[in-house]
Amino acid sequence: MTTDSAAPAAYELAQVNIARLKFPLDSPELKDFVDALDPVNAAADGADGFRWRLQSETGNATDVPVFGDEWLILNMTVWRDTNALTAFMYQGQHRELLARRHxxxxxxxxxxTALWWVEAGNRPTVADAEKALLRLREQGPTPEAFTLRTTFPPPGGASV
Known part of the structure; x- marks a missing residue:
């Protein structure tokens, strides 16, 4: 998305990804993942184009319920656009974690994982995230819920 630096963007990109744990979060098998949460979240917080991330009192969202399933963990963020999200995802420690996700x-x-546009300054809820994931699962990529492989521009916006 290209934006005029003199005028704020009308929309920002919301992103949710969920994962089904193989082991409990406090297990030795997940130690490397859990130990990396704070540094990766700090890197995201300082990344170009980062706007917001869902956090509980723990500083991350691994204890925020999603779809009523205690084995699912959630990450939800808002970014300036798909370019900013992609740049963060495939660099540094986050890239290393992606390589080990299995x-x-x-x-x-x-x-x-689902993406959707929100009005600038609006922060999505877990219910919004669940709705986007279900829409993507049922309908495939649409302007209301899409993927990085099949993106859509923001409402009334230029192509991304």
Whole structure:
């Protein structure tokens, strides 16, 4: 998305990803993942284009319920655009964690990541995230819920 630096963007990109744990969060098998949460969250917080992330009192969202399933963990963020999200995802420690995700999380065939546009300054809820994931699973990519492989521009916006 290109934005005029003189005018704030009307929309920002919301992102949710969920994962089904193979082991309890406090297990030795997930120690590397859990130990990396704070540094990766700090890197995200300082990344270009980062706007917001869902946090509980723990400073992350691994204890925020999603779909009523205690084995699912949630990450939800808001970014300036798809370019900012992609730049963060595939660099540094986050990239290293992505490479190891199958050690910690079950392989799931249904969509576990969804993107959608929110009005600038609005912060999505877990219910919004669940709705986006269900829409993507049922309808495939649409302007209301999509993926990085199949993106849509913000409402009334330029192509991303």
């Amino acid at each position: 050690e910690w999380f079950e392989r799931v065939k249904e969509a576990m």
